[in-house]
Amino acid sequence: MAQYQDELDPITGRKELVDGDNVTFHDVTEAVARPIEVPSSRWWIAFIPSVMLLGVYLISIAYLLYMGTGIWGLNNPVAWGWAIVNFVFWVGIGHAGTLISAILFLFRQKWRTSINRAAEAMTIFAVICALQFPTFHTGRPWFIYWPLPLPNQMEMWPNFRSPLLWDVFAVSTYFTVSLLFWYVGLIPDLATMRDRAKTPIRRFAYGLFALGWRGSTRHWLNYEKAYMILAGLSTPLVLSVHTIVSFDFAVSQLPGWHTTIFPPYFVAGAIFSGFAMVLTLLLPLRAWFKLEHIIGIKHLENMAKIILLTGTMVGYAYGMEFFIAWYSGNPYESYAFQNRLFGDYWWAYWIMVSCNVITPQFFWIRRIRRSVVWLFILSIFVNIGMWFERFVITVTSLHHDFLPSSWDYYSPTVWDVSTLVGSFGLFFTLFCLFVRYLPTVAIGEVKSVMSIANPHYHGDGGSHGEHH
Amino acid sequence: MPAIFPRWTNNIPLAVAVLGPFALAGLVGFVWYYFSPKYTDVGYRPIQPVPFSHKLHAGDMGMDCRYCHNTVERAAVAAVPPAATCMNCHSLVKTDSPRLKLVRDSAETGETIPWVRVHQLPDFAFFDHRPHLAAGVGCSSCHGRIDQMTIVEMAQPLSMGWCLECHRNPEPNLRPVDQITNMAWDPATDGKAYDAAKDPKRKRDVNPPEHCSGCHR
Numbered sequence: 001m002a003q004y005q006d007e008l009d010p011i012t013g014r015k016e017l018v019d020g021d022n023v024t025f026h027d028v029t030e031a032v033a034r035p036i037e038v039p040s041s042r043w044w045i046a047f048i049p050s051v052m053l054l055g056v057y058l059i060s061i062a063y064l065l066y067m068g069t070g071i072w073g074l075n076n077p078v079a080w081g082w083a084i085v086n087f088v089f090w091v092g093i094g095h096a097g098t099l100i101s102a103i104l105f106l107f108r109q110k111w112r113t114s115i116n117r118a119a120e121a122m123t124i125f126a127v128i129c130a131l132q133f134p135t136f137h138t139g140r141p142w143f144i145y146w147p148l149p150l151p152n153q154m155e156m157w158p159n160f161r162s163p164l165l166w167d168v169f170a171v172s173t174y175f176t177v178s179l180l181f182w183y184v185g186l187i188p189d190l191a192t193m194r195d196r197a198k199t200p201i202r203r204f205a206y207g208l209f210a211l212g213w214r215g216s217t218r219h220w221l222n223y224e225k226a227y228m229i230l231a232g233l234s235t236p237l238v239l240s241v242h243t244i245v246s247f248d249f250a251v252s253q254l255p256g257w258h259t260t261i262f263p264p265y266f267v268a269g270a271i272f273s274g275f276a277m278v279l280t281l282l283l284p285l286r287a288w289f290k291l292e293h294i295i296g297i298k299h300l301e302n303m304a305k306i307i308l309l310t311g312t313m314v315g316y317a318y319g320m321e322f323f324i325a326w327y328s329g330n331p332y333e334s335y336a337f338q339n340r341l342f343g344d345y346w347w348a349y350w351i352m353v354s355c356n357v358i359t360p361q362f363f364w365i366r367r368i369r370r371s372v373v374w375l376f377i378l379s380i381f382v383n384i385g386m387w388f389e390r391f392v393i394t395v396t397s398l399h400h401d402f403l404p405s406s407w408d409y410y411s412p413t414v415w416d417v418s419t420l421v422g423s424f425g426l427f428f429t430l431f432c433l434f435v436r437y438l439p440t441v442a443i444g445e446v447k448s449v450m451s452i453a454n455p456h457y458h459g460d461g462g463s464h465g466e467h468h
Numbered sequence: 469m470p471a472i473f474p475r476w477t478n479n480i481p482l483a484v485a486v487l488g489p490f491a492l493a494g495l496v497g498f499v500w501y502y503f504s505p506k507y508t509d510v511g512y513r514p515i516q517p518v519p520f521s522h523k524l525h526a527g528d529m530g531m532d533c534r535y536c537h538n539t540v541e542r543a544a545v546a547a548v549p550p551a552a553t554c555m556n557c558h559s560l561v562k563t564d565s566p567r568l569k570l571v572r573d574s575a576e577t578g579e580t581i582p583w584v585r586v587h588q589l590p591d592f593a594f595f596d597h598r599p600h601l602a603a604g605v606g607c608s609s610c611h612g613r614i615d616q617m618t619i620v621e622m623a624q625p626l627s628m629g630w631c632l633e634c635h636r637n638p639e640p641n642l643r644p645v646d647q648i649t650n651m652a653w654d655p656a657t658d659g660k661a662y663d664a665a666k667d668p669k670r671k672r673d674v675n676p677p678e679h680c681s682g683c684h685r
Contacts, residue, residue, distance in 0.1 A: 150496055150500070151496065152500065152504075152629070153500075153503075153504040153505055153506065153625070153627040153628065153629045153630075154627065154628035154629055154632075155628065155629035155632050155633075156628070194472070203472055204472060207472040207473065208473075212473070
């Protein structure tokens with residue numbers, strides 16, 4: 001398998017994280033900063049369709065505000081339609097960024113440095129998309145501050161026993177911490193952009209957000225401490241946020257929802273979908289911005305391995321749900337799962353299983369893990385599958401609830417579809433603006449994991465592996 | 469490289485960190501106080517088309533509330549009387565008063581007097597006078613000392629929190645059912661002396677709803 005051999009670091013013997021001989025610190029800065037300073041026309045190819053989709057989103061929301069939630073396909077048993085499906089989908093996407101930024105940081109996984117910036121940005125934008133859906137699903141988004149414990153003349157107080165309220169706090173905490181983490185990590189690179197800026201506006205804008213960073217030892221000391229603390233704060237959030245999202249379902253008593261496997265199953269699914277979305281975004285990004293030597297094949301391969309692991313966990317959870325439905329001897333529970341397989345929404349279930357259980361298994365094959373084309377195609381399938389997972393959970397459980405007389409078939413309207421498609425416009429527009437104006441790779445951190453950053457490195461003249 | 473920002477900008481983060489929480493708390497406090505019906509609604513006193521004085525009629529002359537608002541014990545809404553009710557007396561009293569011209573016209577033509585409504589609940593709040601009167605909540609508990617008002621104004625905020633205060637603990641606002649129109653009933657003295665639970669005339673316990681659908685149906 002010599003063709004898959006990655007270059008090794010001459011000191012540590014581990015895989016080199018930045019490819020290419022004699023890549024200097026300055027080369028890394030140039031590689032990341034150039035595409036921002038001298039934008040490529042290709043950026044517009046991504047940005048214009050994104051903004052058009054954003055327009056679709058804004059029209060959908062404007063019409064929704066004018067007409068009310070009646071324009072969606074919600075009906076009486078299925079009061080949680082696509083809005084909640086999309087909410088869970090988008091929140092799940094976000095989890096990869098937090099996992100990369102927090103857990104991999106605490107475990108000293110140095111390969112995270114080249115992908116963490118973009119993944120964290122993705123997290124923030126995904127959470128922004130996610131928050132749209134419950135906000136508008138309330139039907140009266142102007143009262144969205146009601147879940148907050150504020151003094152008011154109505155003497156209304158949030159119901160702290162409701163998982164929906166826990167969700168408000170879980171997701172808003174998650175957003176705040178993710179944003180802070182992302183921003184703190186950006187400060188040294190913003191200072192780099194400020195110092196390279198040629199125009200006064202750029203110098204002012206980057207300088208404002210760089211908070212006077214000069215790169216002194218004291219600055220770095222404070223920075224690293226802050227980063228460590230935020231990583232510590234974010235780590236439980238990786239597990240807690242989707243756990244609480246799963247409580248929205250699991251704490252209720254509906255067959256198909258009321259299961260204890262939901263929290264770990266949701267977290268695994270969230271990381272699974274999040275890494276797929278990271279791949280979907282990074283594969284074009286590294287090609288168009290010529291960052292292949294920084295976001296290397298080995299980074300992609302590592303992500304594919306995480307997708308394989310979490311995808312298999314999700315597959316296990318699917319199997320276990322059926323086992324428990326049978327083993328519990330509860331007729332309602334077994335009916336709910338039979339209904340998933342062979343009921344009205346059998347097609348959604350089988351799309352979900354094909355995409356989520358079969359797709360990741362391709363990543364056992366190394367050639368596929370290291371092929372950008374395969375990675376891109378399979379990541380799209382995972383994204384589709386994870387959306388359908390949320391659809392299956394939400395809709396198939398609700399449409400046949402306890403009372404057969406209220407059973408109904410739910411189908412989305414054109415406005416459900418346009419809101420979902422439009423939310424991708426919101427997501428991609430934000431991501432395009434991010435790659436246009438901010439360094440997509442953590443320049444300072446990547447430099448610290450290069451071979452030449454090691455004090456024992458003496459320059460090797462291209463003779464890797466012979467230095468001891 | 470010259471400095472991009474002047475030196476004083478170094479203080480901005482500190483100032484934001486220190487003043488930010490106060491500003492936020494101040495904003496919440498501002499909305500809480502100034503946007504509340506206690507501030508916006510209490511004291512609302514529109515000028516009415518006819519300068520009718522409750523002080524004169526209900527206070528000095530001691531007319532019963534129910535002489536005019538006659539449906540209050542039997543309907544959700546306490547009726548505003550037709551001009552005919554006014555004319556019961558005013559066909560004999562002050563028959564030439566220019567201030568009563570609108571009343572006389574109304575009685576003749578049937579055109580309603582365009583009274584301005586003072587106590588207005590929003591449509592999503594269901595309110596019925598009957599159970600309140602049956603429970604022994606006096607007129608003055610919600611409408612204030614109408615018998616002392618020349619022009620009627622709102623004495624209470626009629627906000628949800630204000631309703632809930634009494635629904636959670638109705639005792640202090642209860643009185644014997646034959647005292648409901650007694651404007652002089654003082655909850656501080658008469659109310660203290662009265663125990664609704666021991667009143668033999670009461671047919672059932674007072675148990676006001678506190679759940680959402682009690683008022684939002």
